Amino acid sequence: xxxxxxxxxxxxxxxxxAAGIGLSNGLPLVYANNLxxxxxxxxxxxxxxxxxxxxxxxxxxxxxxxxxxxKIKRRAEGFAKAGIDTAIIFGFGLRFDFSNYFGQVxxxxxxxxxELHQHGxxxxxxxxxxxxxxxxxxxxxxxxxxxxxxxxxxxHDPVAAKYAxxxxxxxxxxxxxxxRDGSRGYAPQYQFETFCHNNPGFLDMHQKYLQRLxxxxxxxxxxxxxxxxxxxxxxxxxxxxxxxxKRDYGHDIPPFGxxxxxxDTSKETLEWGNYENxxxxxxxxxxxxxxxxxxxxxxQTIGExxxxxCCSNTGPIILNILSLDLEKLAPHLDFFxxxxxxxxxxxxxxxxxxxxxxxxxxxxEKRGKAPAMALSxxxxxxxxxxxxxxxxxxxxxxxSSTLNGRLVEDPADAMEMEDVISKxxxxxxxxxxxxxxxxxxxxxxxxxxxxxxxxxxxxNTNGKEHWDSAAAWSExxxxxxxxxxFVRYEELGDAELLGKENTPLILDSVGCVSDKQFVxxxxxxxxxxxxxxxxxxxxxxxxGFVRATPLSAELVKGRHxxxxxxxxxxxxxxxxxxxxxxKFQPLIKQIKGDKRWAVRTRLYNxxxxxHFMNTALKPIPHPTIKDISxxxxxxxxxxxxxxxxxxxxxNSNKINLVGVSVxxxxxxxxxxxxxxxxxxxxxxxxxxxxxxxxxxxAGG
Numbered sequence: 020x021x022x023x024x025x026x027x028x029x030x031x032x033x034x035x036x037a038a039g040i041g042l043s044n045g046l047p048l049v050y051a052n053n054l055x056x057x058x059x060x061x062x063x064x065x066x067x068x069x070x071x072x073x074x075x076x077x078x079x080x081x082x083x084x085x086x087x088x089x090k091i092k093r094r095a096e097g098f099a100k101a102g103i104d105t106a107i108i109f110g111f112g113l114r115f116d117f118s119n120y121f122g123q124v125x126x127x128x129x130x131x132x133x134e135l136h137q138h139g140x141x142x143x144x145x146x147x148x149x150x151x152x153x154x155x156x157x158x159x160x161x162x163x164x165x166x167x168x169x170x171x172x173x174x175h176d177p178v179a180a181k182y183a184x185x186x187x188x189x190x191x192x193x194x195x196x197x198x199r200d201g202s203r204g205y206a207p208q209y210q211f212e213t214f215c216h217n218n219p220g221f222l223d224m225h226q227k228y229l230q231r232l233x234x235x236x237x238x239x240x241x242x243x244x245x246x247x248x249x250x251x252x253x254x255x256x257x258x259x260x261x262x263x264x265k266r267d268y269g270h271d272i273p274p275f276g277x278x279x280x281x282x283d284t285s286k287e288t289l290e291w292g293n294y295e296n297x298x299x300x301x302x303x304x305x306x307x308x309x310x311x312x313x314x315x316x317x318x319q320t321i322g323e324x325x326x327x328x329c330c331s332n333t334g335p336i337i338l339n340i341l342s343l344d345l346e347k348l349a350p351h352l353d354f355f356x357x358x359x360x361x362x363x364x365x366x367x368x369x370x371x372x373x374x375x376x377x378x379x380x381x382x383x384e385k386r387g388k389a390p391a392m393a394l395s396x397x398x399x400x401x402x403x404x405x406x407x408x409x410x411x412x413x414x415x416x417x418x419s420s421t422l423n424g425r426l427v428e429d430p431a432d433a434m435e436m437e438d439v440i441s442k443x444x445x446x447x448x449x450x451x452x453x454x455x456x457x458x459x460x461x462x463x464x465x466x467x468x469x470x471x472x473x474x475x476x477x478x479n480t481n482g483k484e485h486w487d488s489a490a491a492w493s494e495x496x497x498x499x500x501x502x503x504x505f506v507r508y509e510e511l512g513d514a515e516l517l518g519k520e521n522t523p524l525i526l527d528s529v530g531c532v533s534d535k536q537f538v539x540x541x542x543x544x545x546x547x548x549x550x551x552x553x554x555x556x557x558x559x560x561x562x563g564f565v566r567a568t569p570l571s572a573e574l575v576k577g578r579h580x581x582x583x584x585x586x587x588x589x590x591x592x593x594x595x596x597x598x599x600x601x602k603f604q605p606l607i608k609q610i611k612g613d614k615r616w617a618v619r620t621r622l623y624n625x626x627x628x629x630h631f632m633n634t635a636l637k638p639i640p641h642p643t644i645k646d647i648s649x650x651x652x653x654x655x656x657x658x659x660x661x662x663x664x665x666x667x668x669x670n671s672n673k674i675n676l677v678g679v680s681v682x683x684x685x686x687x688x689x690x691x692x693x694x695x696x697x698x699x700x701x702x703x704x705x706x707x708x709x710x711x712x713x714x715x716x717a718g719g
Contacts, residue, residue: 075110294476475563
């Protein structure tokens, strides 16, 4: 993971992005059980809940020297005391930089696995397979040693690099080819060159490495990172990519600079491309196909061991340029990880991440309720607690990770990985050990996000993309304490599944719609089901071609009684208007206290639990330390909320609270009884969150 502080921040820095369970007749409905999944899925060999990074350094290559072995023992004991159940390797990231040292690296890993297993802790490897550090000048060399220190920097000298190889495959021969000048594909944001996902030499080399790794190290799972293409759309022009583009899509790659295909190449690299050209859309599809096929090979090679990759974003159009598409990778994955919280103060605005978190969770849900986790970076303990709290609010596993090496210099008061998360983990184990896998989100509405819009680069006349509307809806739903889940492209094309639930279906700026999806939506409406529709809708088909007449015209003409026309959430507040008009009644309505505490309801074995998360956090910046973007590092968290005594009216037919008390790591072992006054169909509850700044949970 090599980003300004994560991939989300990298995408934000380019300025190219905009700032699953339902209810059926009042009963929880596990959607994943209704969807026929393509391909294999079996229960993983283990389920992570409290994961943490196992940091490696250059010194660890001195294994098996005694001081390295002693450090492994101490850290394994520390992980056990911190309540960590899964350790994930971090540091030996760009794995083929270490091709001359695999014996030492694997020996070290095997020693780590042995010690962790004695404490009942699982070990996952984590590496990037398709990148090698290759700074191209003095400035790039200096930048790498300033901001890429979280990976162990052991790379080939420019002279030695000409002969660097593994299993007979010379690295220079299997790199991507830049269409601009024929040079090797290079990502200046990270100072590395990239191997081609279509190159059979690279695929052979990677497979043989995986086979060796599995033979020499008793790892429990693997995360193969960076299954994408950081150099951008101008790679790769090698013969294998050219042949595949011609074979699979019937096209030749146009010469670089041809505006009808490449668009305005005077802009930033990530803005290149003309989405009006179907050949360009096919080019992006082919590149994503290549990554997916590579991941399929990885899964076939490692067999039953759980496989994960990294994906901090699943929604914005920009992901096409990076060849990053989690929905296309999903059939080959066992765990789903969202890289979410960075180390700077901006990340206190967590609402901006809620849509990505729930979208990624839905992808995992439809994969057969696969485990989902959120990775949160931190320097200090408050950041680790914040990341842990978000994971519990979202109902996913937590992966906590320090990230000291991402700064120019490590802070003098930096803490060990196990120490920053120990308090949160051990509090949870003792007082609120809820199994996130048993949690069922109470969803009152279903928010449509259709990947066809993203992969075709669809935007409305105001330049807004479909993900902008999904993110805007997410923010309004969170602020009104309305539970929601996503409906993605497969479910949207299944009339039977759509009709199984009577919660409103939100269709906001769904520009690209397939014929199959349109039939399913019409069938759904014909049955009297509810849909909220914000135009445009169905202006293009699933391949990105313009329709002669938008599909919305036929929908409106149909005069469906429960089709409600609304404004887009990007420009208005449609949810508030629906509530005021009486067309929608949330299950939870706040009547007293500061409304900036968000509430999310989840059922555990049928019993409701309320999770509270502060949307008005006040980040305390470090007075001197800043991250790679020049933004102050998060030192601590305070709250802008002063009225923390909250009252709610809850629909007790859907959420029946009995014997509930409030708990939080910030209250230590204290429990506060929640006052409940019941009436015929509703309960009024009083929740005291005084002294709590970040997170609380209320359950029986």
